[in-house]
Amino acid sequence: xxxxxxxxxxxxxxxxxxxxxxxxxxxxxxxxxxxxxxxxxxxxxxxxxxxxxxxxxxxxxxxxxxxxxxxxxxxxxxxxxxxxxxxxxxxxxxxxxxxxxxxxxxxxxxxxxxxxxxxxxxxxxxxxxxxxxxxxxxxxxxxxxxxxxxxxxxxxxxxxxxxxxxxxxxxxxxxxxxxxxxxxxxxxxxxxxxxxxxxxxxxxxxxxxxxxxxxxxxxxxxxxxxxxxxxxxxxxxxxxxxxxxxxxxxxxxxxxxxxxxxxxxxxxxxxxxxxxxxxxxxxxxxxxxxxxxxxxxxxxxxxxxxxxxxxxxxxxxxxxxxxxxxxxxxxxxxxxxxxxxxxxxxxxxxxxxxxxxxxxxxxxxxxxxxxxxxxxxxxxxxxxxxxxxxxxxxxxxxxxxxxxxxxxxxxxxxxxxxxxxxxxxxxxxxxxxxxxxxxxxxxxxxxxxxxxxxxxxxxxxxxxxxxxxxxxxxxxxxxxxxxxxxxxxxxxxxxxxxxxxxxxxxxxxxxxxxxxxxxxxxxxxxxxxxxxxxxxxxxxxxxxxxxxxxxxxxxxxxxxxxxxxxxxxxxxxxxxxxxxxxxxxxxxxxxxxxxxxxxxxxxxx
RNA sequence: GGAGGCGUAGCUCAGUUGGUUAGAGCACCUGUCUGUCACGCAGGGGGUCGAGGGUUCAAGUCCCUUCGUCUCCGCCA
Numbered sequence: 001x002x003x004x005x006x007x008x009x010x011x012x013x014x015x016x017x018x019x020x021x022x023x024x025x026x027x028x029x030x031x032x033x034x035x036x037x038x039x040x041x042x043x044x045x046x047x048x049x050x051x052x053x054x055x056x057x058x059x060x061x062x063x064x065x066x067x068x069x070x071x072x073x074x075x076x077x078x079x080x081x082x083x084x085x086x087x088x089x090x091x092x093x094x095x096x097x098x099x100x101x102x103x104x105x106x107x108x109x110x111x112x113x114x115x116x117x118x119x120x121x122x123x124x125x126x127x128x129x130x131x132x133x134x135x136x137x138x139x140x141x142x143x144x145x146x147x148x149x150x151x152x153x154x155x156x157x158x159x160x161x162x163x164x165x166x167x168x169x170x171x172x173x174x175x176x177x178x179x180x181x182x183x184x185x186x187x188x189x190x191x192x193x194x195x196x197x198x199x200x201x202x203x204x205x206x207x208x209x210x211x212x213x214x215x216x217x218x219x220x221x222x223x224x225x226x227x228x229x230x231x232x233x234x235x236x237x238x239x240x241x242x243x244x245x246x247x248x249x250x251x252x253x254x255x256x257x258x259x260x261x262x263x264x265x266x267x268x269x270x271x272x273x274x275x276x277x278x279x280x281x282x283x284x285x286x287x288x289x290x291x292x293x294x295x296x297x298x299x300x301x302x303x304x305x306x307x308x309x310x311x312x313x314x315x316x317x318x319x320x321x322x323x324x325x326x327x328x329x330x331x332x333x334x335x336x337x338x339x340x341x342x343x344x345x346x347x348x349x350x351x352x353x354x355x356x357x358x359x360x361x362x363x364x365x366x367x368x369x370x371x372x373x374x375x376x377x378x379x380x381x382x383x384x385x386x387x388x389x390x391x392x393x394x395x396x397x398x399x400x401x402x403x404x405x406x407x408x409x410x411x412x413x414x415x416x417x418x419x420x421x422x423x424x425x426x427x428x429x430x431x432x433x434x435x436x437x438x439x440x441x442x443x444x445x446x447x448x449x450x451x452x453x454x455x456x457x458x459x460x461x462x463x464x465x466x467x468x469x470x471x472x473x474x475x476x477x478x479x480x481x482x483x484x485x486x487x488x489x490x491x492x493x494x495x496x497x498x499x500x501x502x503x504x505x506x507x508x509x510x511x512x513x514x515x516x517x518x519x520x521x522x523x524x525x526x527x528x529x530x531x532x533x534x535x536x537x538x539x540x541x542x543x544x545x546x547x548x549x550x551x552x553x554x555x556x557x558x559x560x561x562x563x564x565x566x567x568x569x570x571x572x573x574x575x576x577x578x579x580x581x582x583x584x585x586x587x588x589x590x591x592x593x594x595x596x597x598x599x600x601x602x603x604x605x
Numbered sequence: 606g607g608a609g610g611c612g613u614a615g616c617u618c619a620g621u622u623g624g625u626u627a628g629a630g631c632a633c634c635u636g637u638c639u640g641u642c643a644c645g646c647a648g649g650g651g652g653u654c655g656a657g658g659g660u661u662c663a664a665g666u667c668c669c670u671u672c673g674u675c676u677c678c679g680c681c682a
Contacts, residue, residue, distance in 0.1 A: 042638085050642075061640080061641090093640070135674055237681095503682065550682085
């Protein structure tokens with residue numbers, strides 16, 4: 001074997017230009033290009049070959065009469081071969097331009113060609129990658145990413161992160177990394193655990209978020225912190241959920257809610273601008289209670305109307321026993337005015353009823369009143385329940401719902417939670433069905449004044465809505481003991497087109513308040529000490545007022561990129577069962593590794 | 606943990622009421638073709654019908670089990 005005695009690169013031709021950037025101005029220049037063979041068109045004599053790099057394509061031509069050596073190589077190369085060529089950029093002959101290609105007016109007759117690598121036939125065609133099974137695409141994610149429009153998402157992501165870093169740095173934030181090997185916290189999501197070799201039978205947990213660390217940084221006097229933070233949660237996945245995901249994590253000292261909101265609005269504006277989208281700030285705000293009452297959701301989609309109308313009181317006095325009963329026993333009766341819904345057939349209404357009464361939706365029924373347009377601004381009522389109402393009541397009902405000819409009212413009566421859940425889903429379903437949503441519309445809104453607790457019916461206790469370190473409104477602190485459900489907080493979510501982009505809060509920096517919250521949550525001193533002792537201790541050692549926010553970066557990019565899967569904006573995502581098709585992780589390990597960690601395995605049942 | 610969809614050639618899919626040798630398009634290979642650009646034309650190779658079991662004279666098709674994958678619920682900020 002020959003030894004290489006001097007430093008030399010393992011290929012001959014070093015590129016001078018990029019395929020996608022060559023234009024007519026480059027004509028007559030000698031260039032060296034390198035990339036992948038995109039397509040090859042062999043006409044018997046002349047051979048055309050499209051060379052592709054990360055910037056685009058350009059046509060290469062080999063003519064057997066002009067350069068038989070190059071022609072011979074062109075006959076031999078196949079799709080996805082990696083080659084380098086040297087040649088002079090020339091104008092294509094009249095009539096042979098390709099207007100659908102950026103470089104369609106020019107081409108290159110290479111004088112030299114170097115095959116840098118061969119390629120087997122790919123497992124799927126790159127030009128129709130959208131149609132290929134996702135598991136196969138993930139297994140060959142690097143091939144899928146050879147498509148420019150697939151890489152575009154990653155480029156968007158880079159641009160947004162770059163803009164975020166610049167903006168926050170300019171605003172005086174320090175980017176600080178926090179531990180990935182962290183402590184398990186039983187609250188919230190399931191932890192990913194990492195066994196310790198040095199501490200037998202003890203485990204680290206991967207952080208669900210850097211929440212506690214960032215608060216401790218405020219107590220360190222950092223003043224303003226941010227991190228593009230990887231977070232881990234061992235829960236079942238969805239199209240918009242991965243086991244590991246990224247948050248833009250922010251925390252600030254000596255601030256109130258307004259400061260956080262202002263900084264975040266500036267950040268979002270810059271992030272949008274980075275991908276060429278203008279948004280106006282400040283964003284509107286809606287109180288949590290209003291969001292629930294008007295839209296049935298704490299993440300309202302404001303791109304269309306169809307707000308919920310409360311008929312609880314109205315129905316409590318009506319003869320319609322089914323609704324009066326619900327209304328008089330603490331439930332709610334609400335409706336949406338479905339514009340144009342009066343033209344629905346009975347079958348259509350039945351279908352809507354089926355939609356809301358599935359097991360997962362949970363409604364018991366769907367009542368409707370159709371106001372059929374009969375011209376001249378008049379309507380005719382058609383409804384299975386109209387007979388229960390007097391003439392006056394019908395008038396009142398129409399006025400309340402601002403009925404116009406052609407409208408239909410859709411009612412749901414049940415416990416508040418179900419009514420809101422069902423009507424929120426129905427509202428979005430109808431808006432999508434009827435195309436009421438302008439896909440280019442972008443509606444950002446702050447949802448503020450979240451309640452401190454949510455009552456968990458299964459475990460029969462209060463749970464922290466946001467997390468237990470959220471600061472209650474001053475005037476509500478006493479209610480922590482007397483009326484926990486009424487306690488409102490300085491917690492806020494930013495919602496984009498009906499999807500929660502992020503959320504945060506002002507934190508408790510006073511130990512007495514913190515203890516009251518733990519008490520309301522039924523967490524005793526001992527448990528609190530065990531889980532958050534280091535934080536409680538820090539609260540007593542000069543903790544400044546502080547607060548922050550975390551924005552889900554992956555979802556943000558997903559929405560900006562107009563895709564509906566989070567996997568599209570992650571370079572190497574995992575599938576729905578948290579399995580990596582590319583590397584086959586997770587996988588079994590050697591007995592030796594287990595022994596070192598004092599682990600033994602149990603077969604699943 | 607639960608519900609639903611899908612699984613047939615390298616890729617995307619068709620395959621009727623269970624019935625002869627399982628097909629198409631693209632891709633691939635060979636030949637042909639000197640201005641194509643999804644080049645064209647002619648020919649060819651390629652199948653564990655996801656896996657296992659069952660019913661039947663006969664199963665891609667019916668039944669059971671199981672695996673993979675996607676969407677959703679539960680779960681998860």
